[in-house]
Amino acid sequence: MDRLEYDDPILHPKEDEIAKLRNVKIYDGDAKSATFENGELIATSHRLVYVQSGSSHGLSLRLHYLVYVEEEKSSGFGFSRSKKLLLHLSEPLPGKPPGPVDRSSCSFIRLSFKDGYDSSFPNNLSAALQKKKWETAPITSTSLPEAPPLVQVKIQTGQQNKIFPYLSFPQLPGRQLRAGIVGIERQIQAKHKATDDSISLAFEDLNKLMSMAKDMVLLSKSISDKIKEKQGEISDDETVQFKSYLLSLGIDDPVTRDNSRSESQYHQNLARQISSALQDQIKEIGGMMTLPEAYCRVNRARGLELLSPEDMLKACQIMASLGLPVTLKVFDSGVKVLHLSTHNDQNIIKTTAEAIEESGSYTAEELAQVLGMSVLLAKERLLITEKAGRACRDDSIEGLRFYPNLLLEKN
Numbered sequence: 373m374d375r376l377e378y379d380d381p382i383l384h385p386k387e388d389e390i391a392k393l394r395n396v397k398i399y400d401g402d403a404k405s406a407t408f409e410n411g412e413l414i415a416t417s418h419r420l421v422y423v424q425s426g427s428s429h430g431l432s433l434r435l436h437y438l439v440y441v442e443e444e445k446s447s448g449f450g451f452s453r454s455k456k457l458l459l460h461l462s463e464p465l466p467g468k469p470p471g472p473v474d475r476s477s478c479s480f481i482r483l484s485f486k487d488g489y490d491s492s493f494p495n496n497l498s499a500a501l502q503k504k505k506w507e508t509a510p511i512t513s514t515s516l517p518e519a520p521p522l523v524q525v526k527i528q529t530g531q532q533n534k535i536f537p538y539l540s541f542p543q544l545p546g547r548q549l550r551a552g553i554v555g556i557e558r559q560i561q562a563k564h565k566a567t568d569d570s571i572s573l574a575f576e577d578l579n580k581l582m583s584m585a586k587d588m589v590l591l592s593k594s595i596s597d598k599i600k601e602k603q604g605e606i607s608d609d610e611t612v613q614f615k616s617y618l619l620s621l622g623i624d625d626p627v628t629r630d631n632s633r634s635e636s637q638y639h640q641n642l643a644r645q646i647s648s649a650l651q652d653q654i655k656e657i658g659g660m661m662t663l664p665e666a667y668c669r670v671n672r673a674r675g676l677e678l679l680s681p682e683d684m685l686k687a688c689q690i691m692a693s694l695g696l697p698v699t700l701k702v703f704d705s706g707v708k709v710l711h712l713s714t715h716n717d718q719n720i721i722k723t724t725a726e727a728i729e730e731s732g733s734y735t736a737e738e739l740a741q742v743l744g745m746s747v748l749l750a751k752e753r754l755l756i757t758e759k760a761g762r763a764c765r766d767d768s769i770e771g772l773r774f775y776p777n778l779l780l781e782k783n
Contacts, residue, residue: 373400375437377471381423381430386509390415395486401478417505454484626677642687647698659715663708703752724753725762729776
């Protein structure tokens with residue numbers, strides 16, 4: 373209740389009346405008061421004005437203190453039929469005009485309406501909070517120059533009733549902050565603040581990482597070049613392994629739209645860089661790599677300059693026209709792969725047919741294990757070989773198995 377102030381209950385020309393309600397009681401949080409009972413409440417676009425019955429003075433609560441309005445639902449077990457609203461409040465501003473209470477431990481007040489209120493009243497009040505007319509059409513303060521005679525505020529603490537003067541409202545014995553909606557609201561605010569602090573700290577570290585990323589990649593290339601020259605006592609296997617670790621740190625100067633003059637130039641440069649980055653890796657796994665796997669590897673190498681799937685696909689589609697050693701291939705099933713330009717269908721059919729003849733038969737899983745590739749790519753190789761007439765299938769309950777086409781040999 374320390375947000376309430378003594379005020380003149382006369383409306384200003386810029387002030388719009390929302391509702392006028394009688395027999396209204398004010399609670400300081402959960403504490404009952406015998407002083408603020410059966411008064412008249414006037415809700416306006418700028419404030420809530422409360423006038424005690426038989427008094428010429430009024431109290432007002434400026435709407436800028438209201439955080440939100442909550443209707444209190446009846447539990448169904450009490451005898452009270454009065455409708456109640458909870459007004460959740462922000463902290464009092466410094467220099468606030470005097471009011472009936474100097475200090476309160478509660479962050480909300482409760483309004484009890486003995487005669488009830490129209491169902492549209494809470495919505496109209498919430499709408500006034502959203503419009504914030506007090507910012508666009510402020511009204512001058514009508515606070516009384518002097519406080520009215522000392523008001524004795526009677527507060528029921530649960531065990532006994534105590535009387536406090538309006539300028540010395542001490543902390544009530546045994547009172548705690550409200551643990552319901554207000555407690556949850558404060559916990560959410562505290563979590564949001566902690567999250568904002570964590571994000572700010574994380575981005576500080578991220579900025580430092582971005583500033584050092586290029587230097588780290590250049591350093592890795594320098595070390596790998598020295599290892600390649602076999603300076604020092606290190607075995608060939610360790611050289612290859614350590615070099616792969618260093619080169620996997622990333623691309624030193626990733627292509628971006630900022631350093632390209634046009635969209636077409638961006639995709640052309642991107643295609644060249646993708647081909648250069650993946651050529652050796654595709655060669656190591658048999659000359660073919662699925663497009664999703666290539667996309668993951670490229671983005672891993674680019675670090676913070678991530679590519680969108682659309683840009684990756686457009687760059688791969690123009691590789692063949694640029695004459696790059698890595699090109700895009702689309703199988704009949706719709707599977708998209710990047711493969712070496714020397715790794716054409718004839719070579720695929722020849723090597724796959726030879727592998728089938730040597731083994732006698734293959735499933736996609738078996739061929740994938742032998743060639744060190746994914747099952748999806750192994751199946752596509754078998755299907756291409758079958759389409760060329762170099763293999764035939766046996767589709768049974770045991771699965772799909774491919775055999776050499778003996779009809780070609782019987783010719």
